[in-house]
Structure formats: C-alpha cells, structure tokens
Amino acid sequence: MATKSARRRKGGHEEHEEHVNHERWLVSYADMLTLLFVLFVVLFAMSTVDQKKFNELAAGLSAGFGAPTVVFQGQTSTLDGDGPAAQLLNIDPGARPDDGTSGTQKMTKEQQQAVQRAIQAEGRIRASKNADAAAKEAEDLKKIERKIADALAKVKLLDQVRFTIDRRGLVVTVVTNEVVFAGNRADLRPGGAKILDAVTPPLLALPNPIEVDGHTNQLNSPTTFYPSGWELSAARASRVVRYLTDHGLAKSRMSAVGYSDTKPLIDPRDPRAITMNRRVDVVVLTMLKPDQAGLLPAAAGDDAKPHVGQTTAEANAEANAEAGTTPSTTTTTHD
Template sequence: MSSGGGGRRKKGGHEEHEEHVNHERWLVSYADMLTLLFVLFVVLFSMSSVDQKKFAELAAGLSEGFGASSAAFQGNVSNLDGAGQATNVVPIDPGVNPGSGGSGTAGMTKEQKEAVERAVQAASRAQASKDAQAATKEAEDLKKLENKIADQLEKNKLLGQVKFTIDRRGLVVTIVTNEVVFAGNRADLQAGGKKILDAIAPALVKLPNNIEVDGNTNQLKATTTFYPSGWELSAARASTTVRYLIDHGLAKGRMTAVGNSDTKPLIDPKDPRAVTMNRRVDVVVLTTLNPEQAALLPAAAGDDAKLHSGQTSEQAKTAAEAAEKAETGKTSTTTESTTTTTHD
C-alpha cells in the first residue's frame, strides 16, 4: 500500500529511500592516479642514485607489490637471501645514469665494449653517407636552378650583371648594384635592377624554398645622404628588392630582408674591385637540408661553391658531355695499358 511520501515505500516496517548517485566516485580514480605518480617519482629518484643495491631493493619491493609476474621487473632481480637482501643483482638500467658521468659500458667485457664501439661507428658512417648523398642531390638541384636563372639572364643580355655561388645557406645569386640596380646612397630600384629581377623572379616563384635577400654596402666611409648609416641603407635596399619580388609572384611568407651594411664583404676590401663588388644585393635560395647536411653543400658543389659566372642550360649540357667523353677516354686508356702489360 502506498503512502503519501511518493518516493518512499514501507516494507517490513522499515522505510526505504531511493538510491542516491554517488558524485564522489572520481576520488577513487584520482587517488589511484596519485599513487601511480608517487611510485613513478620514487623510481626516478632511485634511478638518480648510483647505489645499485638500494635500486635492486626498490625493484624487488615494487615487483612484489605489483605482482611477481610484472614484465617491468622480470629478470632484473634474482633470489633474495635469508635477510631479504638481493643477491646476484642484474642492474635494471643498462644505460647511462644521467648524474654519474658514466659511458654506458660500465660492467661490460672488453669484447662487448668493442662490439658497442663498432656498432656506433657503423651507425655514424651510415648517417654520414646519408648526409653526403642528400647534400649531393641538393647541390645538383641548386645547379639546375642556376641554369634556369642564367637562361633568362642570357636571353635579356644581363648574365654579366649577376654572379653565383653555393654555400651552406643554399644558392646565392649576387647582383652587383654599382649604378645599375641602385643609385648611390639610394634604395630606389633603377630600370636596370628591375630588368635583372624580372629575369630572376620566374625561376623562384614555384620553388618550395624560402628566399632571403641581403643588402650590402661597400667599405667606403662616405656619409650616407638619405640614411643615418650603411645599416639603414643596406636594409632599405634589401626591403625594396623583397617588395619587388613579392609584387612579381613570390609569396610574402617565404621572404626575408636582411641588412648587413659593410660587415660581409664579397671580396677583400683591399682589392680594387671591392668598391663595386661589395656593393651588392644577394638573393639567397635557402636550402631545405638540416644543418649537418647543409654543412656539406660547399664540398658537394665543387667549383660552384666559389663565386662564378652563371652557366646556362646549354653550357651545362656541353660541359657534362665533355666531362663524360674525357672520363670515357681515360677509362679506355687505362684498359689498353692493362692489356699491354698483360701481353708483356
């Protein structure tokens, strides 16, 4: 029979209430998490100590607490003696204790240490070979880009106004400003400078590489008329070049303008040509290699790592054919010499 309580029922003379939802069950999971964190910190603290005996005791205790079959501790602690002390303990961490300054081979036999050393050397050689291959491929791609730029410059009779080099940054396209690109003490592009950039821009538009434009002044201590110093003048010339390239299709996010004043001369300031050669703008196609691979770029580029005139695609093809012919002739001569020696 129902009572007026609605949510209550009588059974056997006792009142029963509706079961309430326990909103504090999360505390159980939270407590479990804190316990696990505490165990983790204890383990980390123990690993910071060089005392292997204490570490083994901790491992044995944790193994017992979490179950003897725990994979984290199996095979690391052997039998305990009657006093509960670990015997014949195998160190759990075979690596280097961060605070001990050890080499990671402590406790190894001579043969084991030699095996580790050979493995490390083999891995280093493999990585070095991989880096060299990447640098060689990048140098080849940068040379092809140079050929494309040179083709356009040659088409417009401007190839003599530009020099090239490959360094660890990538392909450097050097535009000697003189009075062709910028007037003295000014950062406004002249008609000649626009023609050069018009020839360079199409080859750069579709590249994935970022582009850095460096403005450089020569070493003369002449007073700058429109700028406080060579720093502002070189930065203004770099910025003007960047804006022009952006207006001709290059993405703004790929561009960087840098002003070097006279701190990065192209040639020795004592050289008579330095007055004109060091007054320049460098358009740098930045490499996508990592620093270790990029450091190998100059060696991979060979003679192209030095300042040189641009080589067109046709010139590159002719040079490659000549080199291949010379190599074939050299091989034939060597084979003939070997055959003659055998007959003798």
C-alpha cells in the same frame, strides 16, 4: 524544545540535512586507472620480445637520443628471463646521461668494443646519408642556377650576376654598381628591375624560403639619405623583397636582412671592392637539416666560390665534351 523532544519520542529518530560528497568521482577514476595499469602489465608480461624488432627499436632510440647502439643476440624470451629486454634493463642501472658515463662500465671488454664498433658504424652510415643528401641538393641548386642563368642570358644581363653555393643554399649576387640602385639610395632602377624580372620566374615554382641580403661597400663616405650603412643596406634588401612579392612570390617565403659592410664579397683592399661589395644577394635557402647543409660547400666543389652562371646549353656542351659525344644538332639560342 518541548516540541523537538516530543517529536524524538514519537518518531524515534531525527532527520538531518543530507551532505553531498563532490569528490566521489575521484575514487572511481583512480580505480579505472589502476585496472588499466594492471591490464597493460599483464599483457606485457604475457608477450614475448621479437629480437629483430627490438634491435631496430633500440637502434632508433639510440640514434634519436645520441645513446650507444647495443645489438643483442640470442633467443627471444620474456622479461623474466635473460632475453634482450632483460639485458637492456640491466646495463649499468647506476649510469645517468648527465654523469659522463656511457652505460657500458659493467660490460666485458669484448662487449664494450662491440658497442664502440656499432657506434662507429652508425656514425659512418649517418655521415654517408648526409653526404648523399648534400650532393643531391647541390645538383638541384645547380639546376636552379642554370634556369636563372638562361633567363639572364636572354636579356644580356648574365654578367651582372654572380652565383655561389654555400651552407645556406644558392646565393644569387646582384652587383648594384649603379645598375640596381643609385649611390646612397634604395630606389630600384630599371636595370635592377630587369634583372629581378629574369630571376623571379624560376623562383616561383620552388618551395624554398627566399632571403634577400643587402650589403654596402667599405667606403667611409657618409650616407646622404640614411643614418648609416645599416639602414641603407636594409632598405635595399626590403625594396627587392617588395618587388619580388609584387611579382608573385608569397610573403611567407620572404625575408630581408641588412648587413651594411660587415660581409664583403672580396677583400676591401681589392680595387674592385668598391663596386663588388656593394650588392644585393637573393638567397634560395636550402631545406636540408643543419648537419647536412654544412656539407653543401664541399658537395658543390668549385661552385662554392663566386662564379659566372652557366646556362643550360653550356652545361650540356660541357657534359657532351666530357662524355666524348657529338652535341645534338638542336641548339638553344638566347634572344
């Protein structure tokens, strides 16, 4: 103690251990964010709003979030005035997306009617675009059908397949009926392999995912080698998927689904149901958006029902007949 007192009297002060503040960087970081915020506010306040670009932005945001599309008219101005930006910000600020209001309560009747007309026009434009996309997709799927039909016709197996275009895409239905699989079994027979050999090449060049669905008929007879029709239908679908992947289709494109007897192709009371409902579907899945894919059956017309495939030669002959022209002397033959 005497030594410390003497040291204080002699030196005039006492040395203390330095305390390091490990959070000083937060002050600098906060200052940087504040300065950036002020900079952007100043730049935004100095800018003017391009009316055309603003309306396009408002329409795009409305389409994306399902909000009403409001088109403003008038001269461009800054946010301090009564320009488009100010009008947009002043639309019923108390309205919320979840309170059941549309954000037009404080508008005049004429303004509300204008908003409603804009919404209806946007809906018609969207519906028209969806219909055009569905029509183009239906035609593309029809072209795929013709290529598969050409290949099947060459091996004289076109009558073993039915085609349908539904909201999922192009459905190639292979009626098993002892051609593809034996009763109660999932072992691919030579006839089934021959059909798949014809179906595979047109699928290789496509980007579409492929789904294989297995189905059984509605007979109450027991499944000898499987616990139920679920396992049997799934095994048949999986066997077809393995065959397709072994012949070049990427595994990432494939999926197998077993439906047992829950999705009959025709009425189970129909005498043909025993053979027609026992089948495998190879589905070329559409890449359209769901609201566009829902229009595919309507766009496909008669092709939305199960039908025998039409070859390219038959389609060309039909088109020539409708056009009233003489078919080309070059004909396509199926060996």
